Every structure is written in structure tokens, then in C-alpha cells.
Amino acid sequence: MARGAALPLLLCCLGPLLGGSAGRRRAPLGRAVSDWREDGEEAASRQPQGWSLPLVGLDYLEILSSWYCSFGMCCEPGDCRIANNITGLELDLNRRLHGQHLAKEVILRAVRGFLETPQPENALSLSFHGWSGTGKSFVARMIADHLYQDGLKSECVKVFISLFHFPHPKYVDLYKAHLKKQISETAQLCKQSLFIFDETEKLHSGLLDAIKPYLGHSDSINEVDYRRSIFLFLSNIGGNIINEVTLDFWRAGRAREEITMEYLEQHLRRQLRESADGGFTHNHLLEENFIDFFVPFLPMExxxxxxxxxxxxxxxxxxxxxxxxxxxxxxxxxxxxxxxxxxxxxxxxxxxxxxxxxx
Incomplete structure (x- = not known):
């Protein structure tokens, strides 16, 4: 069989094994679409509501994937779904993200360093803070677009919006079980997974506690390795202190580009500790230093x-x-x-x- 004919046939065979990525597309999120489009991106428009990803035949899928990659169609890590285009991410941030010199610097350093580390000690966790509309979800989508061939539509990327996916506190135990299952199955399916939590300040503290084990230094949990996963937490908490610092610099006649990460982070951490909003600020993720980088998004002029x-x-x-x-x-x-x-x-x-x- 000719090479050109073999590849489409393989993809057809892989479709049922990929848990709905071909032929069984679920309905898109309703509220998730509007929330993520307000910043000017399509974002979660095709993120499925369902929780489960069937793991039937994963061993066979790995064998077939390796055979497919033998044709030279896969990228460096050997997974056709992974792009890891850091150069493209840098160019996109410089071209499309305006007024955020700190966010650009921190995100590029963190993501590049993580991807270039052969064996990370733990998953990468970034916490984005700032007012609504400053670019947090915009940048989260950029990261997904440049790290994965299908961006937010990739089966390796999951977006969770607090009030959409976890609206009722009385069901927190059920939500925890679903969340753990979703993270586990996605990490099994993709060695490099991306999990985005929007409106983190509205996330129940019990759900944040459920995430904590995946951010630790453990080699594996139930034989699944999470150290190649990336967790993004998006929150409006800290926006007021970020704005105050930026305004103080302006009143002093200093450019916002003079604001350093070291100076702003100490103010941001203090407000996060003192804030009474949501479970995030008093959760073990913050108290036990499970967040690798706090990323401030400055107000837009x-x-x-x-x-x-x-x-x-x-x-x-x-x-x-x-x-x-x-x-x-x-x-x-x-x-x-x-x-x-x-x-x-x-x-x-x-x-x-x-x-x-x-x-």
C-alpha cells in the first residue's frame, strides 16, 4: 500500500480509540464559549462537557502511534499532538499581548525552562492574576495553540471554568471524583497535558486540595506520571494591588516597564494571603508553595x-x-x-x- 494511502487509513483506525476525537464530537460548552470569547479569542468553543475519556486499547494505540511516527510525521517528542513551538509563542506574545512586559518574561522563561528540562521534578504550575480583560485567558489560549497541534481542541488540553463545571458546593465530593478522573485519564492519554482552571477564585477549596497531589514531586500516582503536565490557574484576585502599584509608578512619573517582578510579587503575595475572596487564597496550593510562578497582568492603558x-x-x-x-x-x-x-x-x-x- 502506498504511504499516502496508509496514513489516512491509520487515522481512521485510530479515531474510535481516541475517545471521540473523530466521529463522536460532543456538544460545545455553552457558557464557556462566551467567557473565553470576551477577551477576543475562540478559546473553549469546542471543549467537550463530558468527563470520561476511554482508555481501552491504550497499549495498541501506543504501538500504532509509534508505527505512524516511523513515517517521519511526528515531532521531536514522538507525539504528533505535541508542537512545543516556543519560538512561535514568543513571537505571538510580542505581537499580540500589549502592555504586559512582566507576563511575557515570566511565562516564556517558565514554559521554555520546563520543556527543556529532560526530567522535571514536578508539574509546572502558573497562577495568572489581574483584572478581567487584561489577557489571562488570551495567553492561556496562546500557550495551548503553540504547545499542541490542535490548540484548545487537543485531547491533551482541558479547560475547567469554576461556575460552569462546578456550580453547586453541595456536590463538591462528586466534582472531586470527576476532576481526579479527568486529570488522571488525560495524563494517561498524553504524557504532556495542559489543564486550565478559569475563575480560580470561585473554585471550592476542596477541589483545589484535590489538585494538590498532581503538583507534587511524586514520581507517579497510581502508575501515572504527572511531572510533564502544566497547570494554569486564572484569577482576578490580586488585580487591585497590581493596579495600585502600576498607578503609583505612573503618579511618580515612572514608566510601567520599570516595575520589576521582584517588587510586584511581594505585594501580590501579601494580598493573596490577606484576601477573603474564595478558597484559593487560603488553600494548601498557596500556603505550601505549590505554585511555581505568580504571573501579574497589569491594567490596560x-x-x-x-x-x-x-x-x-x-x-x-x-x-x-x-x-x-x-x-x-x-x-x-x-x-x-x-x-x-x-x-x-x-x-x-x-x-x-x-x-x-x-x-
Whole structure:
């Protein structure tokens, strides 16, 4: 059989084993779609609601995958689903993430260092903090897009939104069992898995405790190795202190780019310890230093929002002028009342606002 004909046949054979990735597509998340699109990305639009991923025939799947990779169609780790395009991630962050010099630096260093480590001691855990619309979910999607061939649609990537997936505290024990099962099965299916938890401040502390074992230094849990997994926690907690520090620098006549990670992190950690919002701040993940890096997202100024508006026009191949960009930005609300410096919504809903200026 010719090589070109063999590969499609193999993919057809693998479809049923891949737990629904071909031929059994489940309905997309309802609320998850709107939440993740508000920052200008499609994000969780095809993330399935179901919990289980069948593990039947995993040994055979590994054999077939190895045979498929013998054709030279797989990337360096030997898994066709993994891209690990750090260069692309860096370029995308520089081109599309505006006003976030600290987030760019920390994320690139953390992810690059983790992927280049032959045998990590534990999973990588990053906690994103800042106001809504500053780019947290936007960057989470970038990471998924550049580390996996199918981005957020990859079976190696799971997105959990607190109030969508875990809405009722009385069912926390059931949620814990489902969450553990989902993490375990995904890590079994993909040696390098990505787990994204949005609205972490609204996540029950019991669920956070359930995640803790996967972030430790254990070689394996029930014969599954999680040390190649990445956990992203997205939260609005800490946004106020991040904004205060940024505003203080502006009032002192200093550029926001002068804010260092060392200076801001000590303020952020203190607010996280003192915050009364949600279980995250008083959970063992924070108290026992299970978070590798706290990533601050600074508030968006006029110039940054204007760049977001420009990107929205370009993404839709729409013509624009500088005056049009300014008109869109002026539709946004800026705070504090006196300075009118930061966009209260960040870049959220920018793509919807440009509809007012279409012919």
C-alpha cells in the first residue's frame, strides 16, 4: 500500500480509540464559549462537557502511534499532538499581548525552562492574576495553540471554568471524583497535558486540595506520571494591588516597564494571603508553595486598548483609520475617576464594539 494511502487509513483506525476525537464530537460548552470569547479569542468553543475519556486499547494505540511516527510525521517528542513551538509563542506574545512586559518574561522563561528540562521534578504550575480583560485567558489560549497541534481542541488540553463545571458546593465530593478522573485519564492519554482552571477564585477549596497531589514531586500516582503536565490557574484576585502599584509608578512619573517582578510579587503575595475572596487564597496550593510562578497582568492603558482595537480590525480584514481606533477606545470606561488611566474592562468586548463602525 502506498504511504499516502496508509496514513489516512491509520487515522481512521485510530479515531474510535481516541475517545471521540473523530466521529463522536460532543456538544460545545455553552457558557464557556462566551467567557473565553470576551477577551477576543475562540478559546473553549469546542471543549467537550463530558468527563470520561476511554482508555481501552491504550497499549495498541501506543504501538500504532509509534508505527505512524516511523513515517517521519511526528515531532521531536514522538507525539504528533505535541508542537512545543516556543519560538512561535514568543513571537505571538510580542505581537499580540500589549502592555504586559512582566507576563511575557515570566511565562516564556517558565514554559521554555520546563520543556527543556529532560526530567522535571514536578508539574509546572502558573497562577495568572489581574483584572478581567487584561489577557489571562488570551495567553492561556496562546500557550495551548503553540504547545499542541490542535490548540484548545487537543485531547491533551482541558479547560475547567469554576461556575460552569462546578456550580453547586453541595456536590463538591462528586466534582472531586470527576476532576481526579479527568486529570488522571488525560495524563494517561498524553504524557504532556495542559489543564486550565478559569475563575480560580470561585473554585471550592476542596477541589483545589484535590489538585494538590498532581503538583507534587511524586514520581507517579497510581502508575501515572504527572511531572510533564502544566497547570494554569486564572484569577482576578490580586488585580487591585497590581493596579495600585502600576498607578503609583505612573503618579511618580515612572514608566510601567520599570516595575520589576521582584517588587510586584511581594505585594501580590501579601494580598493573596490577606484576601477573603474564595478558597484559593487560603488553600494548601498557596500556603505550601505549590505554585511555581505568580504571573501579574497589569491594567490596560489607552494605548494598549487602541492596539487591541487595531488587532480586532486586522483579524477581520477590515479597513480602519487612526480616528476610528480612537473612537472605539473612547467608548470604553476608564478609571480611576480622577486620572482616567486604566480601562475598566481591559480589552474585553473590543471585537464587539467595532461592529458599531461597520458600514
Amino acid at each position: 489607552y494605548s494598549h486598548v487602541k492596539l487591541c482595537v487595531r488587532d480586532a480590525f486586522l483579524a477581520r480584514s477590515l479597513p480602519y483609520t487612526e480616528d476610528t481606533l480612537d473612537e472605539v477606545v473612547r467608548m470604553m470606561v476608564f478609571v480611576p475617576k480622577e486620572e482616567q488611566l486604566f480601562s475598566a474592562q481591559g480589552c474585553k468586548s473590543v471585537s464587539q464594539r467595532i461592529n458599531y463602525f461597520l458600514p
